[in-house]
Amino acid sequence: MKVLLADDHPLLRHGLRALLEQVAGAEVVGEASDGEEAVALALSLNPDVVVMDLVMPGVGGLEATRRLVDQRPDLGILVLTMSEDDASVFAALRAGARGYVLKGTAGEDFLAAVAAVARGEAVYGPAVARRIRRFLTTGPGTGPFPELTQREREILDLLANGKSNAEIARALFLSLKTVKNHLTNVFAKLQVADRAQAVVRARQAGLGS
């Protein structure tokens, strides 16, 4: 099983290589630090699996995945990323990645995912699986504020970044009135008096950037 590593963090590449080399039959045939390099190395080294970071300088993992899948449809690509957001998950899957693992997963789970992708299977980490299930069920699942609706959470997230009502309205293509109405509900559910307190609560819960 030949593996190609593509990640712009030397430390992380080192960890992956150390992990993979413990496994009999696994061999790290190359390392790339950006998407361009990843595509070139994958085409020349013919690995069974490419472990691909999404965020890399220059050509990112998403674009590299698209190019590789275009030329080698059977190549297994395991996307490895920090971000857990819905957009990334589905963008990666649409691009043709066969697996999606968060960087926070345990070593054994990661190795199992690499092996599975090499065998042609598709795997997702448990965290992402939960995320997908939540996304599919759409219900007010296990978010930071489960009592909020989807829309209310979107608005709160923008609020947590200091956006004004008008900016939120523009960002979500809503009327100013709708934003204010939603926020009134959010404040009630969070049991806060105004937007400033809501920002405090939201950022305590890890929202915002």
Place this chain on the structure above:
Amino acid sequence: MKVLLADDHPLLRHGLRALLEQVAGAEVVGEASDGEEAVALALSLNPDVVVMDLVMPGVGGLEATRRLVDQRPDLGILVLTMSEDDASVFAALRAGARGYVLKGTAGEDFLAAVAAVARGEAVYGPAVARRIRRFLTTGPGTGPFPELTQREREILDLLANGKSNAEIARALFLSLKTVKNHLTNVFAKLQVADRAQAVVRARQAGLGS
């Protein structure tokens, strides 16, 4: 040299351990995956250096750093961060970290930083070094936002906890007008438009509870 690793990413911990174990005299005595665990292990294992990630589930690296420095002022804490953004790095240093390295740094540089922190030195990147110098040269203004006056910082701190103008006025025995006037100055100095954005900035810098 005894090292404790605190990061919620097993893969990254693995990479760091592999790196450190190449060095004679270095020993990874423990691994923690959140701030709570990091504090407990550091107090029981007595390492020379704690390599601390900032973003961890539950008690984050910032709070863990504060608690550790409180109990073991001489303990070297090396913060490991994704990005070099001013607010978080500065907050970490304010919490008592003796250095920080980006996750993207090369292995040798990372090892050098760990060794330096173990020796009691402090290591910072050029961007932070500039900021530190400015912070120190602006005298014992002590805290983020050196451009603010003492009173303005007090008010901003209350604001960062979601207090209204009236509440701030009562808390500080001031007129409502005075609070508003001070806040107008604070907003100008922080280059934000309103209190919500000020809350965001303040909490990014580690203010508030």
Place this chain on the structure above:
DNA sequence: GAGGGAATGGGACCAGGGTCCCGGTCACCC
């Protein structure tokens, strides 16, 4: 003593934020 900045307030003004109440559409479920 003159100057400047920090701190404290007042007056006037008004835009944005927030509330309450109302209407409608759509999807889902009993």
Place this chain on the structure above:
DNA sequence: GGGTGACCGGGACCCTGGTCCCATTCCCTC
């Protein structure tokens, strides 16, 4: 079919928040 809830929006209303003036009192420094 009827009910419920999310989502979208309007009207009217009030008040906090924020700004731009202004003044006063300290205190520190030149």
